Amino acid sequence: MTPEPTSPVDSPEALAERLDRVGYLPDAGVAMAAFLALRLHRPLLCEGEPGTGKTSLALALAQALGLPLIRLQCHEGIDASQALYDWDFPRQLLHLRTLEAAGPVDAEAAEASLYTRRFLLARPLLRALEEAPCVLLVDEVDRADDEFEAFLLEVLGENTVSIPELGVVEAATPPLVVLTSNRTREVHDALKRRCLYHWLEHPDPAREVAILRRRLPGLDERLATRVASAVRRLRELELIKPPGVAEALDWAAALLALGRTDLDAATAAATLGAVLKYREDVQRALAEGVLTPSAERTIAG
Structure with a gap:
């Protein structure tokens, strides 16, 4: 279901309030970066460790702004046909x-009839240009x-695409x-220059407690504080995959269950299986002690 469109956003603080209302608690840096991307019509490149809320930010922006969300999941080997458009060959055949069953067919007319909009499969990038305004x-x-x-x-630089058989598609609004x-490899400088940039850190303890309690209404402050403290200690260990906010939420949800x-x-x-996903990480956490007196301290800012 397409969200209801909302009125324009006139400040980073106003955008932060809207994100807050849909359950995403941004810090000032995230709100500023997202607002500038919106106002300047520039892509926003978010880098950070897994679990710091990069993908969730895009989902929340779509909700907060009342815009449809279109997602392109990158992976090794992805190409233009998977991201932009392709032709529906089974339907064309x-x-x-x-046509052949109906009788003699003019070859040129038959070929022309194959490359019409009814046989075009719009992939995420083309859909975003056609359906804008939207969040892409x-x-x-970094996996591509x-x-x-x-x-x-x-x-992204032109907000247009040329389809040889159909012509140019241009976004009315970028x-x-x-x-x-996740920085598995460095994104090229040429792409970074076209984007606004923001590095997302794990939330500070107080904000993580607020996130846990917002997403899990039945979670009291004491248990949220204990979970956030333990997760913070786990992030300080040299783990294969340090837990992100999503894992903290899973852990808290498991405790509630x-x-x-x-x-x-x-x-x-x-x-621990709710928050750590590698055997070596579980063993390391158990050896180090997940909950110690230092992890039980009250979180304060």
């Missing part, structure tokens, strides 16, 4: 057989190769583009 999420752009990055740069990167009101050492050890 069926169409040809139907280009997720994990250099050639795709160059192609993406051209499309989509709000959010690109995310078990009816726990506190996070003691035994419960923490028994439920």
